[in-house]
Amino acid sequence: MKKTVLLIIVMVCGFMSTSALAQKFPAYYPKGFQETGVIDAVYLGKGRIIIGDIAYRISPQVVVRSRSSKEDSALRLRVGAMVGFKLSGNVITEFWLLPDNYDR
Numbered sequence: 001m002k003k004t005v006l007l008i009i010v011m012v013c014g015f016m017s018t019s020a021l022a023q024k025f026p027a028y029y030p031k032g033f034q035e036t037g038v039i040d041a042v043y044l045g046k047g048r049i050i051i052g053d054i055a056y057r058i059s060p061q062v063v064v065r066s067r068s069s070k071e072d073s074a075l076r077l078r079v080g081a082m083v084g085f086k087l088s089g090n091v092i093t094e095f096w097l098l099p100d101n102y103d104r
Contacts, residue, residue: 033084
């Protein structure tokens with residue numbers, strides 16, 4: 001009985017630490033994001049992107065941030081990627097790449 005309880009406690013702690021690690025971001029990530037969503041289509045040459053079925057323009061000076069780099073390439077914006085983003089009007093000026101399991 002004690003082994004079963006101990007095993008359950010260890011498993012619960014393991015799941016909790018995994019979800020906590022998934023939400024840790026570098027200092028250059030904000031505490032919260034203005035908007036989040038999954039990328040549906042990317043048209044970098046045309047300066048457009050579709051996120052959650054909504055079309056947005058992308059600023060020519062857009063900044064893309066990833067957990068591994070403070071300034072990353074816009075080529076990292078791919079269909080299916082979860083992103084946080086900052087809007088100025090209907091123009092996206094900054095992206096943050098998020099893990100697929102990001103909990104809004």
